[in-house]
Amino acid sequence: MPISKLVGARVKRREDPRLIRGLAHYVDDIQLPNVLHAAILRSPYAHARIRAMRTDQARRHPGVVAVVTGNEIRDQVGCVPVASQNPTLRVPKRYVLAVDKVCFVGEGVVVVVAEDRYAARDALDLIEVDYEPLPVVSDPEKALASGAPVIHPEWPDNVAFRFDLKQGNLAKAFKEAERVVKQRLIHQRLAPIAIEPRGVLARYLPGEDELTLWSSTQIPHILKTQLSVMLKLPENRVRVIAPEVGGGFGSKLNVYAEEGLIGHLAIKLKRPVKWIEGRRENMQGTIHGRGQVGEVEVAVKKDGTILGLQYRVIADIGAYHQLLTPGIPPLTGLMLSGAYKIPALAIEVTGVFTNKVATDAYRGAGRPEATYVIERIIDRVAQELAIDPVKIRQKNFPRPKEFPFKTATGLIYDSGNYQGALNKALRLSGYQGWRGEQRKLREKGRYLGIGLSTYVEICGMGPSAAMPAGGWESGTVRVEPTGKVTVLTGVSPHGQGQETSFAQIVADEFGVPLDDIHVIHGDTAVVPSGIGTFGSRATAVGGTAVFQAAQKVKEKAREIAAHLLESDPEDLVFSESRFSVKGVPKKGVSLQEIALEAHLARNLPKKMEPGLTATSVFEPANFTFPFGAHICIVEVDPETGRIEIRKYVAVDDCGKVINPLLVDGQIHGGIAQGLGQALLEEVVYDEEGQLLTGSLMDYALPKAEDLPRLELARTETPTPVNPLGVKGVGEAGTIGSTPAIVNAVVDALAPFGVTHVDMPLKPEKIWRLCREKKERRAEGAG
Amino acid sequence: MPQKRVSLRINGRDYTHEVEPRLLLVHYLRDMIGLTGTHIGCETSICGACTVMLNGEAIKSCTVLTVQADGGEVLTIEGLGRAEELHPLQEGFWECHGLQCGYCTPGMILAAYQLLLRHPDPTEEEIRRGLDGNLCRCTGYQHIVDAVQYAARKMRESK
Ligand code: FES
Ligand code: FES
Numbered sequence: 044m045p046i047s048k049l050v051g052a053r054v055k056r057r058e059d060p061r062l063i064r065g066l067a068h069y070v071d072d073i074q075l076p077n078v079l080h081a082a083i084l085r086s087p088y089a090h091a092r093i094r095a096m097r098t099d100q101a102r103r104h105p106g107v108v109a110v111v112t113g114n115e116i117r118d119q120v121g122c123v124p125v126a127s128q129n130p131t132l133r134v135p136k137r138y139v140l141a142v143d144k145v146c147f148v149g150e151g152v153v154v155v156v157a158e159d160r161y162a163a164r165d166a167l168d169l170i171e172v173d174y175e176p177l178p179v180v181s182d183p184e185k186a187l188a189s190g191a192p193v194i195h196p197e198w199p200d201n202v203a204f205r206f207d208l209k210q211g212n213l214a215k216a217f218k219e220a221e222r223v224v225k226q227r228l229i230h231q232r233l234a235p236i237a238i239e240p241r242g243v244l245a246r247y248l249p250g251e252d253e254l255t256l257w258s259s260t261q262i263p264h265i266l267k268t269q270l271s272v273m274l275k276l277p278e279n280r281v282r283v284i285a286p287e288v289g290g291g292f293g294s295k296l297n298v299y300a301e302e303g304l305i306g307h308l309a310i311k312l313k314r315p316v317k318w319i320e321g322r323r324e325n326m327q328g329t330i331h332g333r334g335q336v337g338e339v340e341v342a343v344k345k346d347g348t349i350l351g352l353q354y355r356v357i358a359d360i361g362a363y364h365q366l367l368t369p370g371i372p373p374l375t376g377l378m379l380s381g382a383y384k385i386p387a388l389a390i391e392v393t394g395v396f397t398n399k400v401a402t403d404a405y406r407g408a409g410r411p412e413a414t415y416v417i418e419r420i421i422d423r424v425a426q427e428l429a430i431d432p433v434k435i436r437q438k439n440f441p442r443p444k445e446f447p448f449k450t451a452t453g454l455i456y457d458s459g460n461y462q463g464a465l466n467k468a469l470r471l472s473g474y475q476g477w478r479g480e481q482r483k484l485r486e487k488g489r490y491l492g493i494g495l496s497t498y499v500e501i502c503g504m505g506p507s508a509a510m511p512a513g514g515w516e517s518g519t520v521r522v523e524p525t526g527k528v529t530v531l532t533g534v535s536p537h538g539q540g541q542e543t544s545f546a547q548i549v550a551d552e553f554g555v556p557l558d559d560i561h562v563i564h565g566d567t568a569v570v571p572s573g574i575g576t577f578g579s580r581a582t583a584v585g586g587t588a589v590f591q592a593a594q595k596v597k598e599k600a601r602e603i604a605a606h607l608l609e610s611d612p613e614d615l616v617f618s619e620s621r622f623s624v625k626g627v628p629k630k631g632v633s634l635q636e637i638a639l640e641a642h643l644a645r646n647l648p649k650k651m652e653p654g655l656t657a658t659s660v661f662e663p664a665n666f667t668f669p670f671g672a673h674i675c676i677v678e679v680d681p682e683t684g685r686i687e688i689r690k691y692v693a694v695d696d697c698g699k700v701i702n703p704l705l706v707d708g709q710i711h712g713g714i715a716q717g718l719g720q721a722l723l724e725e726v727v728y729d730e731e732g733q734l735l736t737g738s739l740m741d742y743a744l745p746k747a748e749d750l751p752r753l754e755l756a757r758t759e760t761p762t763p764v765n766p767l768g769v770k771g772v773g774e775a776g777t778i779g780s781t782p783a784i785v786n787a788v789v790d791a792l793a794p795f796g797v798t799h800v801d802m803p804l805k806p807e808k809i810w811r812l813c814r815e816k817k818e819r820r821a822e823g824a825g
Numbered sequence: 826m827p828q829k830r831v832s833l834r835i836n837g838r839d840y841t842h843e844v845e846p847r848l849l850l851v852h853y854l855r856d857m858i859g860l861t862g863t864h865i866g867c868e869t870s871i872c873g874a875c876t877v878m879l880n881g882e883a884i885k886s887c888t889v890l891t892v893q894a895d896g897g898e899v900l901t902i903e904g905l906g907r908a909e910e911l912h913p914l915q916e917g918f919w920e921c922h923g924l925q926c927g928y929c930t931p932g933m934i935l936a937a938y939q940l941l942l943r944h945p946d947p948t949e950e951e952i953r954r955g956l957d958g959n960l961c962r963c964t965g966y967q968h969i970v971d972a973v974q975y976a977a978r979k980m981r982e983s984k
Contacts, residue, residue, distance in 0.1 A: 055919055062927030063915040065862015065902035069928065072861035160852070161845070238866045238874055238962050239928040289864070289928030290962050322867040538926030538963050704922045711965030712925060739871040739960070747953040747966040776965075 070242035089732020106162030113140035127370030146362035149327025211387030216351025220342030239289020245309035262575030285565035288537030293404035332405020334359035351387035374409030381417035418782035492791025503667030504578030518588030526635030533573020534585035579771030595657035684810030698770035713776020836904025873959030876932035902931035923972030925963035
């Protein structure tokens with residue numbers, strides 16, 4: 044066993060030098076000669092028939108090369124694909140530009156292509172569209188009511204799909220319950236808002252009959268397959284490149300109308316075409332996340348033991364599905380058991396069409412909802428039964444020796460020690476001390492609250508059988524003739540830092556310096572195959588593929604070395620990038636020499652293929668289940684409704700850690716987004732389906748000042764699912780943090796008789812709530 | 826559209842161009858000069874991805890016209906440091922993992938540059954407040970704060 048030098052170390056990122064000097068290339072930074080610019084006219088109505096369009100003036104505008112409407116290309120470009128399957132699924136046709144009808148504000152209607160961006164935008168103003176407004180429904184609960192406006196006439200009930208999951212004897216659980224606690228919960232819609240909006244650049248070479256499409260995407264390989272279908276091109280003529288990508292958070296884990304549209308235009312016009320999304324377009328047309336309204340009901344014994352849980356939820360789908368839209372709410376169902384033993388469980392999801400943009404995967408994707416449901420309701424139960432929220436959690440945790448632990452929802456949690464993480468968080472936060480402080484402050488009329496969240500999440504996605512488009516990942520490791528190492532990975536990092544962590548893995552295997560390794564990703568013509576970066580899978584699945592490829596290369600190198608040294612492969616030892624004969628350190632050959640020999644191929648073992656490269660495709664046998672305990676201490680001022688976070692401790696367990704610096708970064712960013720949901724963020728549509736939070740002026744993204752200094756710690760419970768023992772960490776912070784904050788605020792306001800508040804906890808809402816409760820008390824007393 | 830002649834000094838080099846009066850400074854820098862390190866994240870002065878220094882002040886180049894900058898001196902991320910000699914802020918962001926996707930980073934670094942010109946020894950609170958015009962969706966800001974503190978220390982020490 045070689046001594047690990049780099050895996051586990053806080054290695055600075057290798058991607059940073061180009062980024063901190065402004066030399067990286069995001070889509071809009073790529074300049075192609077002769078490029079045209081596209082701008083898209085979007086619907087100002089949430090629901091309307093398109094009666095007529097006049098585009099001639101736009102066509103005559105100087106610099107305009109083409110103006111294209113939905114009707115003109117409906118037969119030439121396929122619809123926006125949906126990958127998630129469900130037997131009850133209803134899939135309305137979503138053309139890349141609207142045909143006859145628009146169903147949400149921001150749906151593309153006409154595209155203009157011009158010599159420069161300004162001309163393209165100018166021409167949009169010259170297009171006239173005659174809309175006949177139709178009745179709108181933007182609230183998913185109202186969409187289900189009889190007599191509600193119908194979005195797709197084929198399905199007058201507006202139901203997009205149903206998903207039910209039922210395990211254990213729920214009726215018995217509720218019959219035997221000593222207490223039943225119910226709560227309605229709203230998971231508001233959120234906008235992912237990668238700071239780089241989406242963008243597409245396409246170039247078609249007619250002679251070669253090849254389309255190259257650069258897109259700000261998390262899934263270049265899946266996009267390549269889908270594009271070839273949409274554009275009716277042989278897949279081997281399509282190349283997708285994800286260049287530098289400025290954040291995704293799930294919003295770029297999709298196949299969008301614009302990708303098909305811009306690809307089509309480049310083929311048709313035989314010139315490169317670029318489209319860069321504006322922030323307004325991004326708010327209107329890029330997927331949103333969350334958007335669930337549910338009612339949870341839990342059956343418990345007086346001592347806090349959970350007997351059963353039921354969750355009925357309406358999922359706000361929007362007007363059309365995107366790639367994974369129907370796959371998100373079922374994940375909520377699967378994870379409802381949280382970190383607890385719940386013998387009986389049922390979830391009923393109703394996906395509902397509304398006149399809004401689609402919801403889909405946003406950081407956490409279905410699991411933050413599940414965690415919020417279970418962590419909120421367990422606190423409600425604790426409050427009702429007057430049990431400490433720590434005790435009730437401990438009571439219902441599976442013990443470490445119960446792993447692998449099978450949940451009532453049918454999942455197998457790989458490994459865990461939930462008590463361990465919680466104990467560490469209690470110690471680091473000084474939990475007991477804060478309880479004392481809380482009592483003291485309450486006497487002085489100050490409201491301190493302590494919130495816990497002991498989450499578990501599902502990631503490392505995942506076994507292909509359970510995934511809509513494959514769950515494996517590929518890795519290729521090649522030692523070049525000069526000894527430099529090239530790594531190709533099918534994952535598509537966009538900030539996560541795998542150019543560094545994968546290099547760490549290979550550097551340790553080969554004993555070569557980090558600088559000798561180069562990690563390439565995101566180009567379907569270079570990386571043979573792949574799935575992409577999402578579901579906190581990149582390192583657990585993609586890292587494992589790279590690790591295994593490196594091992595294969597090393598095995599081959601060993602055989603070559605044995606041949607060169609005229610020794611038995613078993614008699615060789617590997618250290619410092621060199622094979623040598625056991626006990627005769629002088630008699631050896633370096634990896635670099637072996638690589639050169641492998642390429643010259645003049646003296647290789649019989650029947651061995653030349654070259655020193657290997658590919659591994661890793662198919663995980665299970666998901667992985669990271670977990671942790673977050674503790675948040677807040678002080679709420681009832682006079683202003685302001686919430687101050689006094690302390691935030693996060694203990695996360697993501698299995699083995701390759702690079703602690705990167706893991707900390709992921710947790711920080713994840714918590715920032717979870718806190719954003721808890722306190723600030725909310726997509727708001729009015730009754731007419733108009734988006735009221737259509738710019739960053741109206742949508743509150745957390746700023747540096749809004750966030751506290753976070754205190755992080757870890758426990759390390761390796762997963763048996765992959766040889767690296769890593770679980771994944773990209774979404775854990777988001778999943779774990781939201782309920783910790785809300786629980787803290789509810790705890791702070793318990794003296795007012797508050798048992799729940801829906802997110803986001805804006806000061807105005809808190810202030811009103813405190814005032815109402817006070818008034819009601821005064822009335823009661825009077 | 827009538828054109829107007831502008832002359833600017835950008836990262837120490839002089840440029841003269843004929844531009845449309847409505848051309849935004851950020852588009853001028855990116856499309857005409859080829860300095861694509863300055864990014865666009867909102868076009869409405871909120872996100873700060875387009876932050877550059879104009880005549881010694883951090884500005885949002887998405888809401889400044891090129892003609893307004895005529896005769897001025899611009900510093901963009903590309904002019905801040907060199908590969909062999911990074912600016913302490915660049916070094917700080919690298920050392921402290923102050924970036925993930927990197928899209929906000931050039932603007933964030935230039936906003937921090939102004940902050941350190943004004944407050945060479947800022948507290949954490951001052952840093953957080955000073956970066957209020959710059960959004961980062963990836964990092965949660967904590968490592969950015971650490972990076973600015975790192976740079977502040979380094980710059981004070983080298984004085
Ligand atoms: S692009 Fe200028 S502030 Fe956002
Ligand atoms: S590093 Fe991605 S937005 Fe800041």
